[in-house]
Amino acid sequence: QKEVEQNSGPLSVPEGAIASLNCTYSDRVSQSFFWYRQYSGKSPELIMSIYSNGDKEDGRFTAQLNKASQYVSLLIRDSQPSDSATYLCAVKGGGKSTFGDGTTLTVKP
């Protein structure tokens, strides 16, 4: 079992819809959780960080963390074609990040 698992994808949603990306992790001592967006041929870009249970909203993005269930998710509201990218979930503990394999999202106009 991988340490960080994400939806296998690819995920396709119509423009304006809500895209839901999920991530589970195995290490209970993980302290910090991040979502990165990576466009094809580019490096990852940090879009959300979350450290405590609950929801955190930033514009169209909402991260949700449930440490008891070892689950973190990212919701993208009013999805736009420019949101089409691979989304990486990262879990950090002891100063070291573990990345999931990513979920590729396509938003169709």
Added chain:
Amino acid sequence: GAVVSQHPSWVICKSGTSVKIECRSLDFQATTMFWYRQFPKQSLMLMATSNEGSKATYEQGVEKDKFLINHASLTLSTLTVTSAHPEDSSFYICSMGLAGDYEQYFGPGTRLTVT
């Protein structure tokens, strides 16, 4: 977010030569630096981590004599690929952050092609 630059953005070199990649944080002092490699359509692979004042810690399977990492200062890290081979062709990405479990920020990456 913090800004990390990386140079060069792409490089083509001949087999057997060495290539140096520079990574700089432009607006913060990074106590921890990471180097990743990513092959097409694959996930990020951590190569090594270096903390301020200490030598880099390499991940299992990464040859430290082949991939030389120098954490020169709180704003500069370099990766030198020595005696490059075609199989070293990849996308190399640096990342910098503060000590502990805080955010880390990625440079734009360097695409290395070894012919």
